[in-house]
Amino acid sequence: MLFTELRFLPFFVLAFAVHWLLRRESWRRAWLLVCSYAFYAAWEPRFLLLIIASTLVDWYVGLRLVRPGARKRAWLGLSLVVNLGMLGTFKYADFFLDSTVEFLRLAGFEPHVGTLALILPVGISFYTFQTLSYSIDVYRGTLAPRKSLLDVAFFVAFFPQLVAGPIVRAAEFLPQLDVRRRLAQVDVRAALLLFLAGFVKKACISDNLAPAIDAFYAAPAKYDVLGAWAAAIYYTIQIYCDFSGYSDMAIACGALLGFRLPLNFFFPYFSGDVREFWRRWHISLSSWIRDYLYVPLGGSRGSRLRTHVNLLIAMTLCGLWHGASWNFVLWGALHAVALIVHREWSRRVSEASPLRRVSAALGVPLTFLTWTVSMVLFRARGAEATWQALRSVVLFDAPGGRNFGWSFLGVLAALAVLHALARFGGGRALWRALPERGFALAWGAAFALALAFSSPQTQPFLYFQF
Amino acid sequence: MSTRNDPLTLARVRLAELVREPQATPARKACPGRGRRWGLDVLLCLLGAWATSRALAFLIDRVPGATLEVETALRVKSQYFDLHRDEFDLVFVGSSRVYYQVIPRLFDQRMASYGVPTTSFNMGVPGMYFPETRHVVERLLARHPKRLRWLVIELQDLERVIIPVDRLTRRMIHWHTPGLTTLAAEVAWRADSPWSERRARIADHLLHGAYRFANLGNGLPALRAACGGDPRAPDASTWMDGFVALEQEPKNRGQIEASRRRFLEQTDDVARRLASRGAGPERPRDPLLERELGDLVQLVRAAGVEPIFLIAPPLWEERGDLERLAADGIVPALLSYDDPERFPEFYAVPNLFDFGHLNLRGSEIFSARLAADLSDLLGD
Numbered sequence: 001m002l003f004t005e006l007r008f009l010p011f012f013v014l015a016f017a018v019h020w021l022l023r024r025e026s027w028r029r030a031w032l033l034v035c036s037y038a039f040y041a042a043w044e045p046r047f048l049l050l051i052i053a054s055t056l057v058d059w060y061v062g063l064r065l066v067r068p069g070a071r072k073r074a075w076l077g078l079s080l081v082v083n084l085g086m087l088g089t090f091k092y093a094d095f096f097l098d099s100t101v102e103f104l105r106l107a108g109f110e111p112h113v114g115t116l117a118l119i120l121p122v123g124i125s126f127y128t129f130q131t132l133s134y135s136i137d138v139y140r141g142t143l144a145p146r147k148s149l150l151d152v153a154f155f156v157a158f159f160p161q162l163v164a165g166p167i168v169r170a171a172e173f174l175p176q177l178d179v180r181r182r183l184a185q186v187d188v189r190a191a192l193l194l195f196l197a198g199f200v201k202k203a204c205i206s207d208n209l210a211p212a213i214d215a216f217y218a219a220p221a222k223y224d225v226l227g228a229w230a231a232a233i234y235y236t237i238q239i240y241c242d243f244s245g246y247s248d249m250a251i252a253c254g255a256l257l258g259f260r261l262p263l264n265f266f267f268p269y270f271s272g273d274v275r276e277f278w279r280r281w282h283i284s285l286s287s288w289i290r291d292y293l294y295v296p297l298g299g300s301r302g303s304r305l306r307t308h309v310n311l312l313i314a315m316t317l318c319g320l321w322h323g324a325s326w327n328f329v330l331w332g333a334l335h336a337v338a339l340i341v342h343r344e345w346s347r348r349v350s351e352a353s354p355l356r357r358v359s360a361a362l363g364v365p366l367t368f369l370t371w372t373v374s375m376v377l378f379r380a381r382g383a384e385a386t387w388q389a390l391r392s393v394v395l396f397d398a399p400g401g402r403n404f405g406w407s408f409l410g411v412l413a414a415l416a417v418l419h420a421l422a423r424f425g426g427g428r429a430l431w432r433a434l435p436e437r438g439f440a441l442a443w444g445a446a447f448a449l450a451l452a453f454s455s456p457q458t459q460p461f462l463y464f465q466f
Numbered sequence: 467m468s469t470r471n472d473p474l475t476l477a478r479v480r481l482a483e484l485v486r487e488p489q490a491t492p493a494r495k496a497c498p499g500r501g502r503r504w505g506l507d508v509l510l511c512l513l514g515a516w517a518t519s520r521a522l523a524f525l526i527d528r529v530p531g532a533t534l535e536v537e538t539a540l541r542v543k544s545q546y547f548d549l550h551r552d553e554f555d556l557v558f559v560g561s562s563r564v565y566y567q568v569i570p571r572l573f574d575q576r577m578a579s580y581g582v583p584t585t586s587f588n589m590g591v592p593g594m595y596f597p598e599t600r601h602v603v604e605r606l607l608a609r610h611p612k613r614l615r616w617l618v619i620e621l622q623d624l625e626r627v628i629i630p631v632d633r634l635t636r637r638m639i640h641w642h643t644p645g646l647t648t649l650a651a652e653v654a655w656r657a658d659s660p661w662s663e664r665r666a667r668i669a670d671h672l673l674h675g676a677y678r679f680a681n682l683g684n685g686l687p688a689l690r691a692a693c694g695g696d697p698r699a700p701d702a703s704t705w706m707d708g709f710v711a712l713e714q715e716p717k718n719r720g721q722i723e724a725s726r727r728r729f730l731e732q733t734d735d736v737a738r739r740l741a742s743r744g745a746g747p748e749r750p751r752d753p754l755l756e757r758e759l760g761d762l763v764q765l766v767r768a769a770g771v772e773p774i775f776l777i778a779p780p781l782w783e784e785r786g787d788l789e790r791l792a793a794d795g796i797v798p799a800l801l802s803y804d805d806p807e808r809f810p811e812f813y814a815v816p817n818l819f820d821f822g823h824l825n826l827r828g829s830e831i832f833s834a835r836l837a838a839d840l841s842d843l844l845g846d
Contacts, residue, residue, distance in 0.1 A: 251484070446518075449518055
């Protein structure tokens with residue numbers, strides 16, 4: 001079930017209404033857990049077992065971790081093995097098998113190994129990281145374990161963020177279960193506006209750009225340089241609108257049910273450098289990787305070389321988290337290199353240097369350009385298509401003759417203006433100034449307008465595949 | 467390092483304020499009549515959405531070509547017909563059996579030679595079944611074509627409505643008016659299939675209907691059309707009279723050639739199919755179809771146009787039930803070519819492209835035959 005599908009509307013209205021009508025918090029939680037499982041089962045009921053298994057293991061591990069004399073490392077190890085084992089089996093087994101077979105072939109062997117061909121359960125990368133955050137925080141002693149299985153199950157499966165984030169940490173979410181929530185606490189207007197903004201990004205922008213991008217990446221050799229660049233830029237817009245739109249809708253739905261979900265995007269395309277970019281893009285993932293991988297590896301506390309190696313490991317694994325393919329590994333490594341270059345630049349060029357002023361002026365376009373080019377690796381499928389798309393974009397060597405016409409510049413300009421307006425708060429004050437009745441009328445009208453500009457063939461969220 | 471004035475921190479604070487702290491919220495008793503207020507807000511929201519969608523529908527409907535699927539012939543044909551609507555006195559409407567088989571130029575020549583000069587247009591579109599045909603007829607008549615005297619409408623039963631590949635396309639969404647959505651749901655309801663399948667079909671039609679009501683997907687094309695048209699639309703003059711032979715159809719080449727190959731591999735099957743015609747049980751009368759056809763006839767006649775129905779070849783099953791509609795007076799005039807004994811030329815391998823369609827040679831024979839029969843009918 002997608003937030004932009006029509007069937008989500010009755011589902012959410014029912015979940016919302018029953019939830020707020022129930023008096024006891026535990027009943028509300030149980031109701032939302034049922035809704036969350038139903039939400040997931042609408043895609044594939046069989047894979048609910050994985051979520052339930054992950055929940056049971058982490059709940060039990062959490063309880064065992066705080067027992068006096070517990071073998072903490074062993075219990076944490078169990079949680080890591082089960083969670084990462086499921087993720088590895090379903091997401092990476094075929095990739096590693098294929099890569100090993102290819103490697104052995106290159107070495108002159110002829111191995112006969114089949115693949116598992118497993119379906120990737122939606123959202124497995126997201127909820128695995130969530131459950132891991134619970135076990136690790138309990139292990140570290142920064143979070144008290146929950147005795148209630150219902151609490152842990154609800155934290156893992158809460159439907160607004162279950163399948164595509166934001167990745168919510170146990171330490172952020174579980175304390176919210178300890179206070180009685182009231183609808184009066186919810187800023188319904190702000191939540192509805194956030195949902196509308198997310199809907200517009202996903203259904204009106206991302207879905208309408210998808211056919212042009214899919215056509216290019218299906219046959220990049222048919223396009224000229226202008227077409228390749230237009231497709232590359234379109235994709236950066238599509239993925240931002242798709243994922244941040246989903247996050248907006250998830251946060252808004254969570255808020256309407258009385259729960260705070262963390263910020264996941266903050267206008268990343270206005271970032272002045274690649275480090276700032278990663279503080280604004282998929283914040284819940286980048287901060288997870290920082291806190292649970294980069295810092296434990298030593299972070300920037302060791303030598304410069306050690307810091308660079310840590311960055312390379314963290315970003316390459318970040319790339320691999322996105323998908324089981326060498327393209328994602330390369331994409332992650334490329335961003336590690338960009339972060340290292342930025343780090344060295346910041347260290348070597350003094351604050352007073354005129355070069356700093358130049359980089360400050362060019363920072364935003366350069367960061368956007370780096371991201372756009374790197375996203376060719378992210379989007380292209382197969383070595384041949386990737387190579388051709390990169391040749392077209394980076395080397396301006398495009399054999400084809402197709403493009404999207406100069407109209408793409410108009411589309412780009414319109415979207416840039418919209419984005420800038422959103423960044424600098426245009427329109428928000430106007431919405432805020434409306435009286436309550438006027439707001440309800442205007443929101444309905446705006447939603448109807450957004451529906452007309454959305455695509456009838458809803459595209460799945462891009463991050464569902466991760 | 468984040469500070470209190472850092473935009474990222476401010477954004478986090480603003481997001482956290484979506485759900486305020488309990489102590490910062492007034493107690494429940496302080497909000498009397500909350501349920502009524504919520505109800506009123508929901509009603510106002512629905513009112514805003516309803517008024518906007520109706521206003522948009524009104525505007526979009528006034529932009530020619532904005533509401534039809536870009537990828538199909540329907541849009542181009544509609545645009546062409548809009549531009550030349552006062553030139554035609556006869557229009558053919560139907561599925562691919564009209565689109566690929568009726569050659570208006572040849573038909574007009576023959577009609578002129580029989581002393582009934584016509585200027586006809588082929589408004590056939592692949593995959594156009596009864597509800598969509600009805601919708602196209604409505605739209606066509608709403609343009610008030612001044613010279614139009616006859617509408618030749620392919621007679622189809624109600625069972626086939628949407629082919630899976632067309633599901634949720636803008637073209638399919640567009641014909642799901644409230645009346646036609648109800649009709650499609652009625653057809654699904656009475657279908658002889660398991661309840662789960664019928665329920666899914668009904669839900670699907672309701673979804674199409676809801677999407678139509680919400681103008682889903684119509685905003686951008688309307689904007690594009692209003693700003694000077696869609697550069698992707700092919701030159702309407704290439705369609706001229708609306709006919710394209712299957713051999714020359716540029717779209718879906720792979721699919722068309724695969725169908726042709728299958729036919730050539732199984733030409734022996736033609737004899738078997740002909741032999742097994744009429745072996746099935748006789749179809750009962752369909753009151754729903756009779757009601758819908760009666761409405762359609764009324765609609766066409768109200769516009770001062772005479773409807774003529776057509777059963778186009780090749781048809782491999784006995785359709786006496788459709789022919790009975792003419793005998794019972796439900797359709798005023800019917801030209802039927804479903805009998806291989808009377809029309810062996812439409813069931814002969816050299817005149818067929820595949821099992822569903824005639825080839826160019828077959829289409830020429832069919833168009834000539836149609837002219838002869840229609841001139842006789844009009845002469846009577």
